[in-house]
Amino acid sequence: MKDYLVRGLVNSKNCRVFACQTTNLLEKARQEHDLWPTASAALGRMMSATLMMAAMNKNNEKMTVTINGGGPIGTMMAVTRGDGHIKGFVGDPHVHYTYNDTGHLAVGVAVGTQGTLQVIRDMGLKEPFCGTVPLQTGEIGDDFSYYFMASEQTPSVVSVGVLVDETNEILSSGGFIIQLLPEATEEDISYIEEKIKDFPAVSSLIHEGKTPEEILKMIFDDVEITDRQDLFFTCDCSREKMINALSTIGKQELQSMIDEDHGCEITCQFCNTKYQFSEEELQNLINRL
Ligand SMILES: [Zn+2]
Numbered sequence: 001m002k003d004y005l006v007r008g009l010v011n012s013k014n015c016r017v018f019a020c021q022t023t024n025l026l027e028k029a030r031q032e033h034d035l036w037p038t039a040s041a042a043l044g045r046m047m048s049a050t051l052m053m054a055a056m057n058k059n060n061e062k063m064t065v066t067i068n069g070g071g072p073i074g075t076m077m078a079v080t081r082g083d084g085h086i087k088g089f090v091g092d093p094h095v096h097y098t099y100n101d102t103g104h105l106a107v108g109v110a111v112g113t114q115g116t117l118q119v120i121r122d123m124g125l126k127e128p129f130c131g132t133v134p135l136q137t138g139e140i141g142d143d144f145s146y147y148f149m150a151s152e153q154t155p156s157v158v159s160v161g162v163l164v165d166e167t168n169e170i171l172s173s174g175g176f177i178i179q180l181l182p183e184a185t186e187e188d189i190s191y192i193e194e195k196i197k198d199f200p201a202v203s204s205l206i207h208e209g210k211t212p213e214e215i216l217k218m219i220f221d222d223v224e225i226t227d228r229q230d231l232f233f234t235c236d237c238s239r240e241k242m243i244n245a246l247s248t249i250g251k252q253e254l255q256s257m258i259d260e261d262h263g264c265e266i267t268c269q270f271c272n273t274k275y276q277f278s279e280e281e282l283q284n285l286i287n288r289l
Helices: 023-033 037-054 107-111 141-152 186-197 202-207 212-219 239-247 251-261 279-288
Strands: 004-010 015-021 062-068 076-080 085-090 116-122 129-134 156-164 170-180 224-230 263-267 274-278
Touching (some): 023 037, 037 062, 037 141, 037 170, 170 186, 251 263
Antiparallel strands (some): 004 224, 015 170, 076 085
16 A cells, blocks of 8 residues: 555544555665664654644645654654655664563664754745754654644644564554644543543554554544645755765865875765765866865
8 A cells, every 4th residue: 555644624623633654665764774673663653743744734845853862773864845755864773672561662762862853844934943842752752742732832642653573674654643723622632532542553553454544533433534645755865966065065175085085975864875976076076166
């Protein structure tokens, strides 16, 4: 089944909802970054939440989410333009921790809790919007939920999950978000709390073949789906962009790359594509600056 995201409204409960399936795009990320299971779970949860958050905005603004909790996974980043395409990476893809009691992937241990979740939204204005909140558990879903409350004053339920098999392949990935509208009542809130309390893990539901729409219908039987968007893991890097990046490091640095390394190689951190630049190309770049 293709990866996609749906957006919807539940008028009877005064909330808006989002749900997505990201299994294939996470599998592509896993192969490109050689992610071990806990790293897969962390990046998958983060990309699902980021894609749903980007779907909350009407225009295709660029959204960059960065999480660093001081844990062994290091800095994690996900970038999307709200067009269904996302790219992302983690500092150390080779982390694997499980909780002793449940055997579940220990995302909170890998990510850590001594740090922040930062969201930068570039709407093409002079100053991009930037919101930063302290991490709560490092389990990603809780951290996004806290972000919506603290930074956007929107009470939200965020559920994101990933299942990995014993060969490290991605079995399922996705999630849902429920956001209360300002007119929500106490009854609406208790209805949602009651429904969510013993709700099955979203990764298990996706693995069983439930679609994003079906998962939302398990919570609200009268959900009205308003939009659907296909999702992809793609990188927009190019040789030209890498040359632009090189031109910002200064003539001196470029000259030392020629003298000491006789050229240079740049690896895109989002997709691991390697770009080689010869001595001659670097010299041309210096001449142009
Ligand atoms: Zn790339």
